Amino acid sequence: DIVMTQSPDSLAVSLGERATINCKSSQSVLYSSNNKNYLAWYHQKPGQPPKLLIYWASTRASGVPDRFSGSGSGTDFTLTISSLQAEDVAVYYCQQYYSTPYTFGQGTKLEIK
């Protein structure tokens, strides 16, 4: 199984500041035949299901604000929120869909400082 490890486990950022969350996979999730990274990011607010933010490591899902961006390739990935808003408080998860079982990181709790 591919193990996904996020850092940090929790993060406190001031409103309007940048937030960065890292995700590392135990093996590459880059599929060489199409040069795509099989990596997604979600956030989950209390009492709600997760919401897809980013797929293919850097493609924003429909309706996701452009302050959210994803980067990285192979085994190392980053989610960046360029200017934190109050509504961004949530737990953030990365997920690989390169091979089954699809696996998630342990989650990063993002709070307002």
Next chain:
Amino acid sequence: QVQLVQSGAEVKKPGASVKVSCKASGYTFTGYYMHWVRQAPGQGLEWMGWINPDSGDTNYAQKFQGWVIMTRDTSISTAYLALNRLRSDNTAVYYCARGLWGSNAFDIWGQGTMVTVSS
């Protein structure tokens, strides 16, 4: 609009079975894989498997093989997750989630079904 609506919360005794439903609307049910994801209280997300609603083919995470069964009824655009021989550590919220076309990122999620296993 595109949505997945799951059945309501369940309370079961150890050893019992439960079947959770997930009704799709707003899109062609047979055109997208359906995944099931588990979240124990206060914990992270765990992928359980997928079903291809068109063919009925399934792919279960090894951890769940032998005690979960995923099925579908295309006539009513509904996917089902059956859990057998429930234990207290199966207490969790169970989500259905649609696989984004062309990938298996999960773009639409059901609201979740809480299954509580308690004697």
